[in-house]
Amino acid sequence: MKLKSMSKKKKIVLIVIILIIAFAVFRIVSGKMDDTGVTASDVINIKVATAELTTLESTSPLTGRLEPVEEVSLIPKIAGEVTKVYVSLGDKVSNGTVLFELDKTQVATTYNQAKVSYDDARVALERMTTLYNEGAISLQQYEQAKTQFSIAKEVYTAASDGINNYVVTSPIDGYVTSINVSEGTIASQAVAAVTIANIDKLEIETSVSENMINKVNLGDKVNVLVSSVSDTPLSGTITALSPAPATGSLTYPMKVTLDSVSKDVKPGMFAEVIITSEKTENVLAIPSNAVLIKSGKTVVATIDKENKVVMKEVVVGVDNGDLAEIKSGIAAGETIVVEGQYYLEETSKINIIE
Known part of the structure; x- marks a missing residue:
């Protein structure tokens, strides 16, 4: 029994010695990491930018569907049997092109x-x-x-x-977008036989609120975003603007015509008309997400010349969701944190990454 007890004591002593050696090794390795500049686990990676003077715009998107500027639904002036159809769905036709004939x-x-x-x-x-x-x-x-x-x-x-x-022709240049007659059928005066649309010009019918009506004018250039085609806005022009609200509505009808149409942009697509509601030039602005709320104060994390974090309280002006105007608190040229800012304190160790 005594021999067995001594064996346990030796084991305990051995474990203690191993722990002491392991702790010593850890200290040595940690010291070497500090000496060689290896980033420790409590260092926060951040990205920075420079606060600059810029033009700040606040925009309001208006939604609608793209529609042809010209579209006609042809209903025969008389009912009768269709003897010949000369066009197919999708055909391009000119003014005067014969579409179909009746007996x-x-x-x-x-x-x-x-x-x-x-x-x-x-x-x-x-x-x-x-x-x-x-x-x-x-x-x-x-x-x-x-x-x-x-x-x-x-x-x-x-x-x-x-x-x-008895001979039905197209009154406009365009494309055949629907055909509801065929040879041997009876063309009715109750249903459009053929629909022709001129898709060389497209427009969006939308409306503006009372807060926006005095900020837009007939002939103004606007950006039109068709997100299903591209992230790059198209150019458009306000071609109609009502000075009074539509009946039963509190908004003012407006039409925007695209200045040019590519083959990828088609009628029926969803579009956003981007209206500039406010525009301020030569203002200090930073990315909106760089502005933080800490302890009830609006602050921005900045990096000083010694590469240390300094939280500065700021006053924010216009914020369009992308950029925020800074009225006071920081100056142009200061380095601000735009990524990793949510994890920072003034005592934080940082690593600036590109």
Whole structure:
């Protein structure tokens, strides 16, 4: 029993010796780390920037959908059977392009008869005019020929208009965006047969609040962001602005037309019109996230010439979400912390990274 007890004591002594040696080794290694400048675990990595004078803008986004400036829905003036469709969905057409035709068998007979009568009356009037000028016929006979020609012309014009209703053409340049007729079907006067849209120009219909109406004007240039296409804003122009709110609304209708349209920007896409509500030039501004609230005070973490953290209380002006105006507390040229600032105290050890 005694031998076993002594063995336990030796084990305890051995463990104590090992712990002492391990602690000594730790101190030696730690000292070497400090001597060689290796960053310790309590050092905070930060990124910095320089406080600068700049132009600060406060913007208000207005939302809407891109729509064609010109779009027409063609409804036949008469109902009838479709005999021919000349276009397909997505086709580009010009003003006057024939889109489809209706069965004009019956009206064609009337038109042909009216045209024959018109041609005969025209030839007869020309002959009677010559005879009248030569004194070969009376004024009464000449006036009768003129009357017959006028009647024939009216009938022919009516017949021409009637037969033209059976041939439907595009009234604008654009693209076919819908077709609701096909050969052999009946074209109805209740439903648009073809829709044509000119997508060379797109616009956004939106509205502005009473706080913004006096900050925008007809003809102003604005940025338009179509985020589904690009993060780079497009240029637009305010082309319509109502001086009064829409009925039943407290906002003022407004239209913005894109100055140019790329092939990637299409009707129906969601867009944001960026309106500048405030613009202040030559102000000291820093990234908004560099401004902190500590112990109820608004502060900014700065780095002095000795590479130490100094918390400075500031007064903030306009903040557009990206940049915040600093009215007092720091000066242009000071180094501010823009990343890692949330973990800093004035006693913190720092490591500035690029």
